[in-house]
Amino acid sequence: xxxxxxxxxxxxxxxxxxxxxxxxxxxxxxxxxxxxxxxxxxxxxxxxxxxxxxxxxxxxxxxxxxxxxxxxxxxxxxxxxxxxxxxxxxxxxxxxxxxxxxxxxxxxxxxxxxxxxxxxxxxxxxxxxxxxxxxxxxxxxxxxxxxxxxxxxxxxxxxxxxxxxxxxxxxxxxxxxxxxxxxxxxxxxxxxxxxxxxxxxxxxxxxxxxxxxxxxxxxxxxxxxxxxxxxxxxxxxxxxxxxxxxxxxxxx
Amino acid sequence: xxxxxxxxxxxxxxxxxxxxxxxxxxxxxxxxxxxxxxxxxxxxxxxxxxxxxxxxxxxxxxxxxxxxxxxxxxxxxxxxxxxxxxxxxxxxxxxxxxxxxxxxxxxxxxxxxxxxxxxxxxxxxxxxxxxxxxxxxxxxxxxxxxxxxxxxxxxxxxxxxxxxxxxxxxxxxxxxxxxxxxxxxxxxxxxxxxxxxxxxxxxxxxxxxxxxxxxxxxxxxxxxxxxxxxxxxxxxxxxxxxxxxxxxxxxxxxxxxxxxxxxxxxxxxxxxxx
Numbered sequence: 001x002x003x004x005x006x007x008x009x010x011x012x013x014x015x016x017x018x019x020x021x022x023x024x025x026x027x028x029x030x031x032x033x034x035x036x037x038x039x040x041x042x043x044x045x046x047x048x049x050x051x052x053x054x055x056x057x058x059x060x061x062x063x064x065x066x067x068x069x070x071x072x073x074x075x076x077x078x079x080x081x082x083x084x085x086x087x088x089x090x091x092x093x094x095x096x097x098x099x100x101x102x103x104x105x106x107x108x109x110x111x112x113x114x115x116x117x118x119x120x121x122x123x124x125x126x127x128x129x130x131x132x133x134x135x136x137x138x139x140x141x142x143x144x145x146x147x148x149x150x151x152x153x154x155x156x157x158x159x160x161x162x163x164x165x166x167x168x169x170x171x172x173x174x175x176x177x178x179x180x181x182x183x184x185x186x187x188x189x190x191x192x193x194x195x196x197x198x199x200x201x202x203x204x205x206x207x208x209x210x211x212x213x214x215x216x217x218x219x220x221x222x223x224x225x226x227x228x229x230x231x232x233x234x235x236x237x238x239x240x241x242x243x244x245x246x247x248x249x250x251x252x
Numbered sequence: 253x254x255x256x257x258x259x260x261x262x263x264x265x266x267x268x269x270x271x272x273x274x275x276x277x278x279x280x281x282x283x284x285x286x287x288x289x290x291x292x293x294x295x296x297x298x299x300x301x302x303x304x305x306x307x308x309x310x311x312x313x314x315x316x317x318x319x320x321x322x323x324x325x326x327x328x329x330x331x332x333x334x335x336x337x338x339x340x341x342x343x344x345x346x347x348x349x350x351x352x353x354x355x356x357x358x359x360x361x362x363x364x365x366x367x368x369x370x371x372x373x374x375x376x377x378x379x380x381x382x383x384x385x386x387x388x389x390x391x392x393x394x395x396x397x398x399x400x401x402x403x404x405x406x407x408x409x410x411x412x413x414x415x416x417x418x419x420x421x422x423x424x425x426x427x428x429x430x431x432x433x434x435x436x437x438x439x440x441x442x443x444x445x446x447x448x449x450x451x452x453x454x455x456x457x458x459x460x461x462x463x464x465x466x467x468x469x470x471x472x473x474x475x476x477x478x479x480x481x482x483x484x485x486x487x488x489x490x491x492x493x494x495x496x497x498x499x500x501x502x503x504x505x506x507x508x509x510x511x512x513x514x515x516x517x518x519x520x521x522x523x524x525x526x
Contacts, residue, residue: 074459075459075460076460076491078488078490078491083464085464128459129456131459132455132459132461132462132463133460133462133463133487133488134462134463134464135427135428135462135464135465135486136464137427139426139427139428139429139430139486140425140426140427141427142427142428143427144427144428144488147462147463147464
């Protein structure tokens with residue numbers, strides 16, 4: 001796949017024989033052949049931060065995949081949960097159900113294709129000002145989440161390229177009184193991401209408000225979507241193990 | 253020849269049924285046990301410890317090492333044909349005598365056991381002992397003492413009894429922590445505007461500050477020279493270094509860019525003639 005006519009590069013698989021330049025909002029990526037079996041990877045953000053890596057390979061060319069991934073890595077990997085605060089509250093009457101589409105922030109992963117494996121090379125966010133954390137619950141027992149204020153979407157086509165994907169939320173209120181929902185917190189690592197051109201859609205979630213004994217609870221489950229869009233590879237955080245004499249040390 | 257040597261050794265009695273040969277066998281069992289314990293500890297550290305939490309790995313390592321030593325000792329005693337029941341009785345009386353003589357040592361040992369059971373802090377936690385003015389990373393809870401690596405890199409050893417009975421403040425047990433700073437602005441500047449520029453600067457330039465709960469501002473004092481504002485921000489427990497040390501400089505930068513004065517101490521002087 002080559003660069004599209006638009007300013008920015010689409011998601012997808014790229015063959016790199018000599019060099020490749022990818023352009024994303026606020027981000028510039030270059031991959032160059034520097035030797036017989038080595039490539040260099042260069043990434044520059046809008047804040048001037050530069051990442052450079054050398055990729056030794058066995059063949060003359062490499063394949064790279066650009067794909068959306070869960071927004072969990074910037075500014076640092078601290079959690080697998082996201083906290084989506086809706087820009088407006090949603091009121092569910094007693095014993096009723098509704099489904100909505102919401103925007104959800106994404107990050108972009110750069111993967112090195114090694115046979116049938118996708119190896120995590122780098123990840124970027126094109127919206128660093130909104131890559132922030134929030135706490136759900138109390139400071140001592142709460143859950144640290146990636147936080148975003150999100151707006152409702154009109155449908156899967158309403159994805160904002162490179163910045164936000166669209167996710168469907170099915171809400172069901174089985175309680176005997178109306179309930180207002182203004183946020184949702186869930187582990188996004190269980191949801192697959194899909195892409196086509198520069199747009200992203202995400203596996204949905206089902207929220208059921210129900211009673212367990214005398215307690216009202218919210219049950220959140222992932223709901224896979226049926227689509228012919230390409231599924232993104234799974235982003236794995238880089239793990240480094242080093243041995244120092246008699247003691248082994250693990251760094252993430 | 254070797255068989256004759258062994259037979260001679262078995263006939264050389266030391267005391268009671270204890271012979272040189274049995275002592276030799278016992279020594280070999282103990283030595284083998286120590287070597288086996290060291291090998292087991294090394295293999296555990298190499299292959300299993302990296303996959304476990306640090307405190308669990310340390311405790312299991314000690315359990316494996318001393319467990320094999322104890323089993324070897326039991327093997328040693330049974331190889332000597334030693335009847336332990338008499339030793340147990342004598343040992344009990346001896347323990348009472350020793351207990352009175354070594355109260356603090358025993359207290360340290362018991363406190364160490366309680367520390368491992370109760371776990372007010374575990375290996376790798378960042379803790380503070382306010383009573384002793386010590387803070388750092390807990391490296392190990394040993395048999396009689398615990399080790400803390402202070403932030404200056406030095407290691408301090410604390411007797412377990414002192415550690416267990418002192419106040420322990422854990423800096424990494426909570427999910428989030430709060431950083432704070434105080435800044436004074438001039439009386440002529442608008443407080444709401446100052447708070448607004450500080451908040452914007454924090455939310456834009458400090459990525460580890462939580463948006464929920466959002467930064468909090470309190471007018472703490474109408475001081476002699478300035479209006480003093482206390483700023484509170486929350487951050488993930490592991491990111492103190494990305495927040496507290498740079499909070500004040502971020503606030504100053506925001507105020508400087510907005511032209512808001514941080515006043516020097518000042519006095520208003522009225523001339524009596526006026």
